[in-house]
Amino acid sequence: MTDFYHKARKRFGQNFLIDDGIIGRIARAVSASEHEQVVEIGPGKGAITELLLAGCPHLKVVELDRDLIPWLKVKFEQFPNFEVIAADALKVDFAALANGRPLRIVGNLPYNISTPLIFHLLSFVGQVQDMHFMLQKEVVQRMGAQPGNKVYGRLSIMVQYWCKVEYLFDVPPHCFSPAPKVDSAIVRLTPRAAPEVIADDHAVLQELVTAAFSQRRKTLRNTLKLLMDVADIDALDFDTSRRPETLSVAEFVGLANRLVALRAGGAD
Structure with missing residues (x-):
């Protein structure tokens, strides 16, 4: 044709x-x-x-x-x-x-x-x-x-x-x-057959990542203040003074899973 x-x-x-x-x-x-x-x-x-x-x-x-x-x-x-x-x-x-x-x-x-x-x-x-x-x-x-x-x-x-x-x-x-x-x-x-690190809630992972990169010049602590209490941020075993672009996929998943646990009232 x-x-x-x-x-x-x-x-x-x-x-x-x-x-x-x-x-x-x-x-x-x-x-x-x-x-x-x-x-x-x-x-x-x-x-x-x-x-x-x-x-x-x-x-x-x-x-x-x-x-x-x-x-x-x-x-x-x-x-x-x-x-x-x-x-x-x-x-x-x-x-x-x-x-x-x-x-x-x-x-x-x-x-x-x-x-x-x-x-x-x-x-x-x-x-x-x-x-x-x-x-x-x-x-x-x-x-x-x-x-x-x-x-x-x-x-x-x-x-x-x-x-x-x-x-x-x-x-x-x-x-x-x-x-x-x-x-x-x-x-x-x-x-992937399975993600390298499993997110407990994919919507929360996306919410966290979106929030972090909406103000990528600020530290992660600034982002987390929008999503959790300051006391919960301070309790994280994580350097929240880092900028979002320095975090690996696995680190974002770990933080998202912590946020899921806090929202469920299951924080340690």
């Missing part, structure tokens, strides 16, 4: 991948097979979709742009099990797409919603085998950042709590149409 003209829409954050070398490299990184359940977010004009279908003919794609949906269905009509889901990925129940198999999720994610979409997808890690995403390079760097790095923050901690982060390769602007003003990168997120 010949290509068709479709102007990339800024409101959907569309930048279509056009470099065959990069497209092939992404498909090889995913290496989809027919026995897996692969879901692609934002297929656009189907550049990566075509190669994914070669390995996984029952591929599902989630597309919001209704002008692209009928074209995708026609382009890949030779695959009877190919399914286009017309929806906003931020509202999709990905667990319902698993069909009893671990999900493999792939996507050239719109940069304007990438962070909230990542947090949405993390809520389904129990059903996920792995995720391969094209993202703004700065976002990928934040995901894998270690304590002490200036870009280490909420995204780093919550992604690393749930997943192993692998920075695969860079994708320069000229590989897209239209070319974005930023560099991109491919990342692989592989959910």
Whole structure:
């Protein structure tokens, strides 16, 4: 089927991948097979979709742009099990797409919603085998950042709590149409069989991390004052004069678990 003209829409954050070398490299990184359940977010004009279908003919794609949906269905009509889901990925129940198999999720994610979409997808890690995403390079760097790095923050901690982060390769602007003003990168997120340190309440961990990095220049003590009594802070076996960006994932989990215990009235 010949290509068709479709102007990339800024409101959907569309930048279509056009470099065959990069497209092939992404498909090889995913290496989809027919026995897996692969879901692609934002297929656009189907550049990566075509190669994914070669390995996984029952591929599902989630597309919001209704002008692209009928074209995708026609382009890949030779695959009877190919399914286009017309929806906003931020509202999709990905667990319902698993069909009893671990999900493999792939996507050239719109940069304007990438962070909230990542947090949405993390809520389904129990059903996920792995995720391969094209993202703004700065976002990928934040995901894998270690304590002490200036870009280490909420995204780093919550992604690393749930997943192993692998920075695969860079994708320069000229590989897209239209070319974005930023560099991109491919990342692989592989959910951990179990977090290295278990959080007693994931919502409390996220609450603590969010509060800490909303005032990252202040000490941890300033953050904790919003969440617990001063006497409880003083009783912590922890140096609360440190800044949030110096704490490891495990240290944040330990503090969150202490906060859970205090709220339950189970403090020692």
